Structure formats: C-alpha cells, structure tokens
Amino acid sequence: MAVEVDVAGAREAPAEEVAVQRPRVAGSPPQCARSRHLTDFTVRKALPKDADGFVRAHEEAWDATIGPIVGRALGELAPYDDRVARYRAGLAEPPAQTGVWVAEHEGKILGVAVRAGSELKDLYVVPAAWGSGTAKALMDAVLADSRADAVREVVLWVGEANSRARRFYEREGWTPSGETRASVLGPVEVQYRLPLP
16 A cells, blocks of 8 residues: 555546445344444545545554554654645546545545546545445445446555455455555555456
C-alpha cells in the first residue's frame, strides 16, 4: 500500500448514493462485535467537502492495518493538513477513469475507496465498521464503475502480511497473480486480479 495516493483523478460524477441495510436473523450474533450497531450506511462518490472525513477515516484504517506492518502511524509519514489539501484538490479536479467513494453512517465517513483506471488503489474501512459489509459495498461501487468504463479486469496490490485484507479479497473472488513488489515503505506487496463479467 502506498502512503501517497493521487486522488487528483477522481472523476466528477453525480453523487450517487446507495443505501445499504444488512438484514440479520433475529437472535443471530452480529458478524463483528465492533459493528453490531452499524446496520446501515450510504456509499457515494466523494466530494471536495469530504476531504477531512476521508483523510480521518483513511488514517484510522491505515493505522489499524498497515501501521503495525510498517511500524509507523500514517501521521508520522505525511502531515495531516497536507493530505487534506491534496485530497480536496484531487476531488475538485479529477482525471478521467478515476473514482473516489466514501461510505458514511450518520454523517461520519467509515470507509473509502479509490479507483485509477483498472486498479483498485485503496480500500480502507475504520475498525469500528469491520464486518459490517462496508468494504464489500465500497468494492462493489468500484467494480460497477469499472464495468461502466468497459474495464475487463481489475487489479490491486495488498501487503503480503495484511492477512485480513487478503482473506477478504480472496473470499470476494480475487486471485493472486503471482507478481510481487516492495512497497515504498519496505514490506512486500502481492498483486490480485479479478476478471469482470
């Protein structure tokens, strides 16, 4: 996972909203104790006004997943205000074939996704929303947008040591391509591919 993500390419599009409600059988335990009160959220295209919430959610999720792997918090690597300014500018003037989405619940951004061409660049969900379906809903928005642009296969890079994310992608049908690379922070990343019907 790269620390710096260029969202300057987030395509301007109508702020589509998809309300997601996860039904649960009465008496069944929640999928994740952290998300037991999270039953609905909205996935929509990110707007420039979302930059602060986007960066907060990205940092919280990054610190919980990537931080332990690289041994540093995101705030140590890139100043918060610089990231907010960069995301705001990128969301205001996005390049073609790029999309940025947020998932929110009661006005708080819980997760973010970034697509650039045929690559899922980022997919981060705050720990409080793990197990709620937020990551899948964000990924589905990226895949639908990719299909609309006639993309036939989507790729992503994920930290080899990020077993939680790898299990999620594999469960959703992604397969490792066999390619690896060293991230800018050192840990090895593996590439996954997903053909689009």
